[in-house]
Amino acid sequence: MKKLIIAAVVAAAVGGVAYANYAATQEVKKVVDKQISALSIQSGVDIKYSDISASIFDSSMQLSDITVSNSLSNEPVATIDSIDVSGYEVDAIPPHTGFVMTNFRFSDEFLAQLPENSNNKLASTSYNVNSSLDYNKDSGDSDFALKVTANEVADVNFNLGLAKTTALMEASLAASQMQNEAADGQLTLEQQLQQQSKMMAALTQLEPRRINLSIADEGELKAVVDSFLTAQGMTHEQFKQVVAMQLQQVPVSEELVTAITNFVNGLSSFSVSAKLPEGKGMMEINQQIQMLMGQPEELAKFINLQASGA
Template sequence: MKKLVIVAAIVAAGVGGVSYANYVATQEVRAEVDKQLALVSEQTGAIFKYAGLSASVISKSVEITNMEVISPEGDNVAKIQSIEITGYDPDNISPHTSFDVKSFQFDKDFAAKLPADTNEMLASASYDLHSSLDYDEQSGNSDVVVKLDAKDIVSFNMDMGLANSKALMDASLAISKAQQEAGNQPLTYEQELQQQTLVMQAMSKLEPRNVSFSLNNQGKLKDLLSSELEKQGMTLEQMELMLQQQLQQAPVTQDIAEALTSFAKGLNSFSVSAKLPEGKTMMEVNQHIMMLVGQPEELVKFINLEVKGD
């Protein structure tokens, strides 16, 4: 019985310690967030308010809740239910980092003042955004994911796998540290040029391994497309006919043509994926692709291209 009491006491102390650490972390993060938002406000004139902020030491996460964005004139621009960053480490590139925005939505009055050609459905929609980076320092491989969901309308997903990305990650970390050290002081032209050169050199070493993206109907994609076509004096049926005519002349395989035609008819989902040859940089892949223009069958084989639509 005494052993159970001792174990319970240790657990309680541990939980209490973590809770206190989270509290301290939250206070430190709040100060940093307020500092960064003040800098953005100074640059843009916009005002950012939020109701809550919390930080977790264990998951290395920060969450901001109920944020409001206000224009320099004092008008409400947008509201965001929550923003969460997980895995961020200012001193290292974490094995997993993610950024999530939930329920971003423009204020109705602000949306009404957007340019006349702005799509009303997209202007009034609520958005979720997810992006993540998985990085293996030993192999230098990384995977980037981006997901954007216009609720009840359409969602977009992208996934890209990269090899030999260590130089880019190191460059990103070096730039981040330089900006932190600079504080409120803007970087000099020479410093900005050095950073751009560093990034360009690192990107030239990247080796794309795979890439995929997909578009999925979340309920009102057909209505969205119809409203955009109407502005051009077209209907969905006319768009389908025009697509069929263009595909007859386009240098694409029969499978790709059928996938595009199926998507135009169904407007349910469309996806593209490719697995690229190993050991080739992005520039080398692009050069080879340019050589295969007009040879759709060979191009499909070279990048293992798959296109699906319905």
């Protein structure tokens, strides 16, 4: 008897969760459809998906089998296997949000319209995008991470750490809420100007703390670069000479010169990072950087620059 009662409770709970997820999906669908409609108007493309689902446990949603087409000619532009968004909240600033786009690929029709000297390997490969934003409400710090993978070509990683981001988060939330409340997802000119003003004010409060950019070969990076150079009428040796000449004319640190030179020669990996002084806002740091532009080694010390290439 106890087993039957437990089974009944579990079944009811599962059924309740399933219904809650279904209800959440319907609400999310309304928001997504409105945002897609607004994006289509702005970009001139039609975006359609075959399925959408949402989960109440991690505030996540997934779009599947997405197609992007030209709104005028109706010709397909690209396809996407899926887009996953996690941590999204309509009326609050979440501590973590994630975005994953899987297998973005341009259509054959779109590729056929590219100029003959286009880099076909880079254009025809598939792309994965993975990004996240972590926000600490107590400290006001935020960490943004982005990874873009061009299948069999290269991985590109970008990371940014910021302090005093609360005002920016609040402005972003207000802008999102205003757009969701708009009848057609379109803001009036006055509303756009208001949001831009709030965003600009919030940006002035930011304190950049650290930044990192890295590139890693996934097998075909050299072939892609050489194909691009050939289309420009240049060999790889000529390219190396041009880069070396430009590096002599630009005031950059020896460490960065070595990293760039090694990367141009090997096209295997490249990484550059900076750790900025705490307690300094964007404007103050920019002013200091401008003052040190003619002193590359001093500038490298100021921003704690580290670079490597192979």
